[in-house]
Amino acid sequence: MAKPSAHPLEQALADFSPGLPFAVAFSGGADSTALLLACAQRWPGQVRAVHIHHGLQDAADAFEAHCRDLCQQLNVPLAVRRVQAGHAPGQSPEDAARKARYAALAEAVHSEWPDVPDIALAQHADDQVETLLIALSRGAGLPGLASMPAQWRRQGLNWHRPCLAVPGAALREWLKEQAQPQSWVEDPSNTDERYTRNRIRARVLPALAEALPAFRETFARSAAHAAQAQEVLNEVAAMDLAQVGVPPCIQALQQLSRARQALVLRHWLRQHHATTPSTAQLHELLDQVAACTTRGHQLHLKVGQGFVERKGQHLAWTGQENVRPMGTI
Numbered sequence: 001m002a003k004p005s006a007h008p009l010e011q012a013l014a015d016f017s018p019g020l021p022f023a024v025a026f027s028g029g030a031d032s033t034a035l036l037l038a039c040a041q042r043w044p045g046q047v048r049a050v051h052i053h054h055g056l057q058d059a060a061d062a063f064e065a066h067c068r069d070l071c072q073q074l075n076v077p078l079a080v081r082r083v084q085a086g087h088a089p090g091q092s093p094e095d096a097a098r099k100a101r102y103a104a105l106a107e108a109v110h111s112e113w114p115d116v117p118d119i120a121l122a123q124h125a126d127d128q129v130e131t132l133l134i135a136l137s138r139g140a141g142l143p144g145l146a147s148m149p150a151q152w153r154r155q156g157l158n159w160h161r162p163c164l165a166v167p168g169a170a171l172r173e174w175l176k177e178q179a180q181p182q183s184w185v186e187d188p189s190n191t192d193e194r195y196t197r198n199r200i201r202a203r204v205l206p207a208l209a210e211a212l213p214a215f216r217e218t219f220a221r222s223a224a225h226a227a228q229a230q231e232v233l234n235e236v237a238a239m240d241l242a243q244v245g246v247p248p249c250i251q252a253l254q255q256l257s258r259a260r261q262a263l264v265l266r267h268w269l270r271q272h273h274a275t276t277p278s279t280a281q282l283h284e285l286l287d288q289v290a291a292c293t294t295r296g297h298q299l300h301l302k303v304g305q306g307f308v309e310r311k312g313q314h315l316a317w318t319g320q321e322n323v324r325p326m327g328t329i
Contacts, residue, residue, distance in 0.1 A: 008166045009034060009174045013042050016162040022118040023048040023109050026071070026078070028063045032122040033070070033184040034171040035163060039120065040074050048116060050108045052101045053082040059188065066185050079108040106155035118158040123148055125216040126168040129208075130200045132223055137196070139279075146227035167216060236260070237267035246272060247314045250292045261286055273317045275304030289315075 006014065024036045026049040039047045051067040053060050064080055071078040081104040083097075109116050128147050135144035151160045163171065175183060193199045208215045241264050244252040248268055253261050262282055269275050277285065281303045288299045292310060299310035306319040 007174055007177075008170045009038055009163065012162050012166050013038055016120070016160065018043075018120065018160060019117040019158070021046040021048060021113065021116055022120060023050055023105075023113065023116050024120045025049075025105055025122065026051050026067055027122075027187070028067045028070075028185045029122075029187055029190075030172050030175060030184040031124055031163070031168060034175050035120060035122040036070075036076065037074065037175070037178065037183070040076055045075075047076050048109075048113055049076050049078045050105050050112075050119070051078060051080045052104050053080055054084075054097060054101070059185070063185055063187075070183060077112075079112040081105075081108045103155070106157055109157060116157075118160060120160045120162055122163055122171075123161050124163040124166050124168050124171060125220065126201065126205060128164050128223060129205065129216055129219050130197050132219055133200050133204065134196055142226050142230040142233065145223065146230050147223040149227065165217075165220065233263060234267065237263045240264040241267055241271075245314070247311070247316050249314055250289060250310070251313060253289055253315075254292075258286055258290075261289060269304055269317060273304070273306065273319070275306060275317070275319075277303045 020043060022039075022043075024032065024039055024047060026032045026036050028051065036047065036049055049067070049071050051064060053064050067080070068078060083100040083104045105119060109119055131147040132145065135147065138144065148161060148164065150162075150164055151158065153159070189195070190198060191202070193202060212218070240256060240260055241248070244256070244264060246268065248264070253264070256264065265282065265285060266277065269277060281301065285301055285303060285308055288301060291297055292299065297310070299308065299315070301308050303317065306317055309316050309318065
């Protein structure tokens with residue numbers, strides 16, 4: 001008699017090898033509940049949970065109370081952090097909340113459990129497809145098409161997304177199989193179609209499932225190809241930046257093709273100044289670099305969250321907060 005195949009979530013965790021003990025980001029929703037419960041079963045006594053209270057809706061207090069109750073039932077230590085994420089001009093509230101959430105997750109782990117090296121997030125296959133479609137709708141390049149990485153290191157932690165190959169519906173099915181049909185809370189904002197991601201989830205994914213039944217797997221494969229290609233380009237950009245110098249020498253930049261100039265300038269701005277130029281800003285910067293054929297040619301362009309200027313034979317970047325208003329000393 002053939003052995004029944006493992007559930008996709010159980011298979012995903014079989015391929016997941018975190019350092020022990022480790023933490024799980026726990027919102028109280030179905031996805032993170034399935035991940036937390038499955039991890040607690042697989043690694044009893046080795047799992048910690050972090051809940052971020054955003055305060056963005058009236059139900060936030062109830063979410064926190066639910067998370068505390070469930071973690072107590074599972075005997076999983078829980079840390080709660082409250083954030084109020086304001087967004088900068090030109091930044092979406094969702095992006096501001098995401099950055100605040102990741103910072104709070106890292107702070108909670110470091111403060112509560114200094115011996116914890118890893119944290120797991122519950123994004124799944126549907127989330128990955130949504131991310132890819134949003135990137136396509138914005139005309140993103142390879143970094144956007146690569147979508148969400150399965151693992152990366154930042155803020156002194158190893159971050160993991162072990163469920164990226166698991167459909168969201170499969171996580172809810174697994175919870176029901178565990179006799180946990182009411183173990184999660186439903187975030188009402190997840191059905192608000194004013195948000196692009198929710199419109200994709202409600203309207204596009206069902207149509208894709210009907211027209212292209214294997215779309216989750218094939219889209220994920222395309223995202224993985226994009227990520228691999230971007231990794232190669234990052235290596236080329238790092239080598240080119242070592243040649244043109246930091247800050248970049250204009251004459252050395254001019255020896256590269258325009259495409260490689262774009263690559264190395266993006267890399268310089270991202271790695272050394274944590275900013276990203278828009279496509280229009282980068283094209284204008286490349287035009288200005290090409291025009292720097294005399295000592296007197298000046299360059300002062302808005303790029304990302306600051307300005308790129310010509311300083312002698314080199315380019316320099318200044319953050320917007322450090323730019324002096326005209327007429328000041």
